[in-house]
Amino acid sequence: MSATTVHIVDDDEAVRDAIQFLLRNNGIATRLWPNAEDFLSYWHPDMHSSILLDARMTGMTGPECFTLLRERGCQSPVIFLTGHGDVPMAVEVLRQGAMHFLEKPFDRETLLRTVREALEQEAHRIEQLQAQALLNHCLASLSPRELEVMEKILDGKQNKVIADELLITVRTVEVHRASVFEKMGVRSAVELARRTAGQK
Amino acid sequence: MSATTVHIVDDDEAVRDAIQFLLRNNGIATRLWPNAEDFLSYWHPDMHSSILLDARMTGMTGPECFTLLRERGCQSPVIFLTGHGDVPMAVEVLRQGAMHFLEKPFDRETLLRTVREALEQEAHRIEQLQAQALLNHCLASLSPRELEVMEKILDGKQNKVIADELLITVRTVEVHRASVFEKMGVRSAVELARRTAGQK
DNA sequence: TCAACCATTGTGGGAACCCACAGTTTTGAT
DNA sequence: ATCAAAACTGTGGGTTCCCACAATGGTTGA
Known part of the structure; x- marks a missing residue:
């Protein structure tokens, strides 16, 4: 079992807590961040994580944060959450490989299903990485x-x-x-x- | 060179013609369809194509057409065009593997770039298919x-x-x-x- | 300086592989 | 019934692979 944590990055405390509550009740570990900057400074390349990213936050926006993560080699699944839908933004991040783009208020079931999908994908990615690491070790x-x-x-x-x-x-x-x-x-x-x- | 045709499916004749004009001027073969039904009845699995699909048309909608195509095994790149942006729709089709979701009025350069990307992707897919076919022939x-x-x-x-x-x-x-x-x-x-x- | 690792080569023998030449049996289709 | 393909086997001989045993010379870090 890889200890994958779901990082919830949102400047609205009520939203963070609600999502954390939902996920915890389903046995999913979470960690909360009030802004993108804090999360980014914590993030490092070999973390096992799934990321819930609010689109519009004070300070750095979700898409900006996402772009930075990708530039730094982050391959973990990212799910966007947004209050006011914006087609170009959704298109942009999905084309860049975001897993989903959910509009608030979102259905609990939908969010839960998506997070589970993310966790599965991340687990799969970790497996691949480990196999790759083993191979590299042999090659080295x-x-x-x-x-x-x-x-x-x-x-x-x-x-x-x-x-x-x-x-x-x-x-x-x-x-x-x-x-x-x-x-x-x-x-x-x-x-x-x-x-x-x-x-x- | 694979003779890939760009199929333009839109119920607005002016739009069809404008896009055809743009693509023809750039040496790209096109074929026009006033509705999804006609295109679907023409489409067959081993076609080489890229598909421009209007989201809202009289009769079958773009997403409905797209879903049917995928169900029938179509792997060709599909680019959506839409007048009125709708986030859930964009998210849905992109998650199902659409290449892009462009809002009208779209920038000529953007459309052209996206179509070229689609043509490249399709050419690549055809190559893979042919290699696979050769292999299957040997195996058979x-x-x-x-x-x-x-x-x-x-x-x-x-x-x-x-x-x-x-x-x-x-x-x-x-x-x-x-x-x-x-x-x-x-x-x-x-x-x-x-x-x-x-x-x- | 000494241990450790790397690259190299030799000998000799057993196992595995490849193939030309030759043949039998089974099976399916006309 | 007949013909073709598939499946199967044998013999003999050359090539290649694998490995134990044995050894030399170079580099490098402790």
Whole structure:
């Protein structure tokens, strides 16, 4: 279970509390922020979070905050909440990848459903990230030469060919190959190809 | 070059003509439709198209048309055009995957840019489809047994293991393996894994 | 300076892979 | 009934892979 917190960023205390109440009653951890600036200064890239963002706040607006988050590499789901609907704003943030754009007063069920969707998406993203991190960890443990050999293995080349290209003997390639399999935790070239699929 | 046509679906003839004029002047092929029903009856799944859809039309509305298209498997980019902005509608269609939601009167440059983006996306989609079709063609040419062997190869299993699992001799597996490589146009198991990456 | 790691190579043998040549059996369609 | 494709098997020989055992030389940080 990833401890994903839902961050509620809204300058209206009544709204924050109401949403927190709703989510807590459904077993969802929350954290409240009265403005975008405070939340932004707290936010860091490897947080697990879903974000509820009020569109119009004193100080930085929701869309501005969203843009900054994306620029800083935030991939967490963001749900906008707004009092006065504004089509261009909704279009803009949704096209930039916001998960939803809800108009107040919003239906409790709709908000809850959307937040749950966000939590699922975030959990999925975290899984991907962890898999990626594990892979990177393995890749980082390879020596330069091993990496070189691995790439050629992934081209489907035989040891003999690799040896020719690297101007070394087949025996040496075999040694590197074995190290690569060992370090990457696979036992065949096919597994290696699958594990690194979609990679560089 | 894929012969992608931009379909303009709008009940206002003046709007249709204006957009057609704009796009034609920029070398983009168009086809005009006065209502969603006519376009829908023309549309078929393997069309290459980008779609400009008026939100409010006599008869079927844009969003209704869009929903039907998606239900029928249409993956082409859809751009909405609308006179009177309606936040829930914009949110709904964008969340369903519409490319954009433009309010009239729209800026020529914006429309043109969006259409070009749509054409690019569609071209990319067509490429993917064609690659997929080629792959499916290869897969379809495999006999049931060959397919079975291929799956086990993709699990990284050795001929010997495959033979045991299928209750046949290694020799037979070798034959099937060779056929698979031949038919799939690859020369190693790694290439096979890469070609079918992200597949079933 | 010494341990640790990297890159390299050799030998030798067992296992796996690839393939040409040759053949049987089953199955489905005309 | 007949023909074609699919599935299956064998033999033999060459190639490639894998690995234990053994070793050399270079770099680097403690």
